[in-house]
Amino acid sequence: MSAPGIAAPARRGRRTRYRLRVATVAACLTLMCVVAGAVAARVYHGQTLLLLVAGAAFGAFAIGFALRNRPSFLAPSLSATGLAAYLLGAIVLTSDGTDPLGTTIVDALVNAVPRTLTALIPVEPVPDTVVVPVFLTWLAATLSCEFAIRYGRTLLGCLPPTLLYGAGLYLVGPNADAGPLFAVAFCVLAAAALAVTAAPPERRPDRDATVEGQAPSRTPALMGAVVTTTVLLAAVAVLGPAAARLVTTSPGDPREYVEPPQLTDIDLNPLVRIAQWAQFPDQELFKADTSADAWMRLAVLTKYDGTTWQAEGDFRTAGTVIPGAGEATYSADVEIIELGGKLVPAAADPAGVTDLPIAVNLYTKCLLTPDGLATGTSFHVDSALVPEPTGVETARPDLSDPATVTLPPAPPEIMTQIAEYINTTFDTPYERAQGLADFLSQHYAFDPEAPSGHDLPALGFFLGSPVTAGGQTGTSEQFAASYAIIARMVGLPSRVVVGFDVPAGSSTVTAAQGQAWPEVAFDGPGWVRFDPMPAAGVAPIPPEDTLEKMEEETPSPEEAEGGGGEAEDFNDEALEQDGDFNEEAGQEDAGIPRWVWYAAAALLLACVPLALKARRALRRRRRLRTGTPAERVAGAWAEVLAEAARAGVKIPDHANAEEAAVRLSALKADIGPLPRLVNAAAFAPGAVSEADADAATGLVAPFSRTIRHQVKWMRRVLT
Structure with missing residues (x-):
């Protein structure tokens, strides 16, 4: 008689435990979607995207969880409606309101993918950059809820958040630091969901026990579990080694495959x-x-090929x-x-x-x-207005960027003459930069009617042709372009800027305020603007007068050596001395026999191979024994490449460790785990231990001995 009374509490307890498991699984999968969305949010500005993807995950799971026992077509329909409403809210929230709402929505949906991939990092959360992550998060949460909650397949329910996590990593690429905490949190949540996984449908109590009106049999569930486990183990066995190699490599950046905005x-x-x-x-x-006087830039030009900047x-x-x-x-x-x-x-x-x-x-x-x-x-x-530079008078030129010091081929002769004048007249880099600006402003005139052109022939005509032929006059185009090229000829890194001189307050900027000017890079002060334009109303000095005067004042090589000019005549009888002058000079040099000099030269040549061998030994010792473990691994790799080069196998600079290992295999010498350690030293230097460094350095000596017979005897003797 008591059996029914006991069975009812048991059923209620079983139902309560089941619902707790379902709620736990739903919470874990929801948080997994939030974590996956947070991975992508690392490259966004502020916390707006993180809040949006979190809301999308909770909203999608709330709809799916509430409708888990309703007909299967109902949940996707309401979820799609909720997604549309949520996307509309996200677009309204991130829009600045300058365009009509309909235009903003269409533009965001049409251009969402390309603008998300081309957006500069940190990405600004605007309608066309939040649509993709919000949509993917909602979709992943909906599918995960259907698989895990409606059909009781928790492992399958973990797949959509995992794919979302991978999409977030792909979007981030190499543009953010490694996020191990995200990975740990994601794995912990997945493990918790699997640990308290919901019971299969046939074990559901009361009204939770049916799916679309009928309870499935145990056999398909068991077969599905076996198949899933088998596929998972096969995937781990096949993809595990490849995934392990990817850990130490730098991810690709999807932005490299999208064409950036183009200029007209x-x-x-x-x-x-x-x-x-x-x-x-x-x-x-x-x-x-404007709030202050400033030069507003339109373009900065650093590359010159002899035709255009x-x-x-x-x-x-x-x-x-x-x-x-x-x-x-x-x-x-x-x-x-x-x-x-x-x-x-x-x-x-x-x-x-x-x-x-x-x-x-x-x-x-x-x-x-x-x-x-x-x-x-x-x-x-x-x-962030650049302040007036300080310390530029004593600063050295900043030569770190090769593009700012590259010269075009065959500059005009007049440029070479001006560069020699600047080098001869001025000493410090700043004096040369300012002196060049003064030279152009004092020797050339501004002409608004001058034709456009800044290729080398046009600049040669501007600098070297006489005034009567139309030369020595030009606009700021010719002044700035000529200055930048000659500055590079005297060792100053330069570039050309096009912009406007805009005063403080409210004004209308006209074409008269448009100008080009040169800038020179100094170590410390940075880029400094110089003005080579002539002052209004000042007549220019013909440049040939100054340059010809410099040539007259510059001594010839013979005069500089004391062999020209008014040198004394040593053939004058008054200067002749008793005896043979040449004979006395020969006797003075007879103190050290000539054969001693030959012997010293031969000894010096004989010491060259010894010096090279000592240098190579010291370099190897420094590479293998000093520095951090990562630096020692890199040193071991450098020694292996150097030894391979001696044997005739040269590795290109652009080759990675795996490609280099393939080329080194031609030497039939074992380098063991060295490529893997090199990748670890390059991309995760903190993970390289002393033991790894010892293993890497220990491979160098056997490698050298193995390939020694492949080195040509002359190179082996000399180096």
């Missing part, structure tokens, strides 16, 4: 706009309301915040009138832009708007 023809060579501006100085380009680097889509800038100390509100093109005027260095979609060149910090500038376009830009 008018922006590819902005120097040609100078001549047009000079001819129409009253043309209104844009209105500006061009900018280095690509433009990358950015949000309202530009990375790498300091604290904003300058602001400007700009309204375009007739400027045109895609390049955006801004003072250096821009820190943020609002009301205008932009891309930035991280190398030069110049701005571009993909849609181009049109009349009426307005925006606000904040800049």
Whole structure:
């Protein structure tokens, strides 16, 4: 009689335990989706995206969990409706309100994928950059809930969050530090979900015991478990070694496969706009309301091939915040009138832009708007205004960037003459930079009617042709381009900047304020602007007068050695001495026999191989015994490559460790785990232990002995 009374509490207890397990699994899978979304949020600015993906995960799971015992078509339908509503809310939340809502939604949905991949890091959370992660998070949470909660397949339910985690890692690429805490948290949540996994449908109590009105049999569930386990073990066995090798490699960046925003023809060579501006100085380009006087840059050009000046680097889509800038100390509100093109005027260095979609060149910090500038376009830009440089008078030139010191082939002779004059007249780098600016401003004239052109023939005509033929006059295009080339000839890194001189307050910037100017890089002060333009109303001095005077004052080589000019005549009878002068000189040199000099030279040559061997031994000792474990592994690798080169197997600089190992296999010498240790030293130096370093350095000597017979005897003797 008591059996029914006892069975009812047992059923209630069993139902309670089951529901606790289901709730735990749902919570773990929801948090797994949040963690996967947080991985991608590491490259976004602020916490907005993290909150959006967390809300998407909880919203999708809430709908699926509430409808877990309803017909299967109902949950996906309501989930799709919830996704649409949530995406709409995310777009409204991240929109700046400048465009109509319908236009913003269409633009975000159409351009979501390319703009997410081309957005500059840190990515600004705007409608077209949040749509993809929010959509994927919602989809992963919905599928995970259906698999794990409705059908009781918890392992299968872990697959969507795992794929979302992988997508987040792919989006981040090498642009963020390693996130081991995310991986640990993800694995712990997955393990917890599997540990308290929901009971299979046939063991569900009461109203939770049916799926679409019927309880499935135990046999398919058992077969599914066996098949899943088998597939999992096979995947681990096959993919495990490959995954282990990937741990120490740098991930690829998907942004490399997306074409960055492109410049128009008018922006590819902005120097040609100078001549047009000079001819129409009253043309209104844009209105500006600025907080201080500043030079607003349009383009920075560092590469010169003898024909045109061009900018280095690509433009990358950015949000309202530009990375790498300091604290904003300058602001400007700009309204375009007739400027045109895609390049955006801004003072250096821009820190943020609002009301205008932009891309930035991280190398030069110049701005571009993909849609181009049109009349009426307005925006606000904040800049970390570069202060006046200090200590430039004693600073050394910054030669770290080869692009800023590369010279075009065969510059005109007049440039060589001016460079020799600057080197002869001035001593310090700053004096040469300022002296070159003074030389151009004092010897050449400004002519707004001068034709455009800054290739080498045009600059040679500007600098060297007489005034009567149209030379020695030009616009800031010729002055800036000539200065930059000659500066490189005297050892100064230089570039050309195109921009505008904008005063403080509200004003209309005209074409007369457009100008090109050169800049020189100094170690410490950075890029310093120089002005080679002539002063108004000052007549120029013909450059040939100064250059010819320098040639007259410069002594010839014979005079510098004392063999010319008014040297004394040693054939004068008054200077003759008793006896043979040459004989006395020969007797003075007879103190050291000639054969001693030959013997010393031979001994010196004999010591060269010994010196080379000693140098090689010291270098090997330094590489293998000093430094951190990672540095010792790198030193061992360098020694192996050096020994291989002696044997005739040269490894290209661009080859990675695996490719180098394939080439080294031709020597039939064992290098053991050295390639793996090299990758670890390069990408995870902190994980390399002393034991790893000892193992790597211990491979060098056997490798050298093995390939010694393959080294040519002459090289073996001499080195």
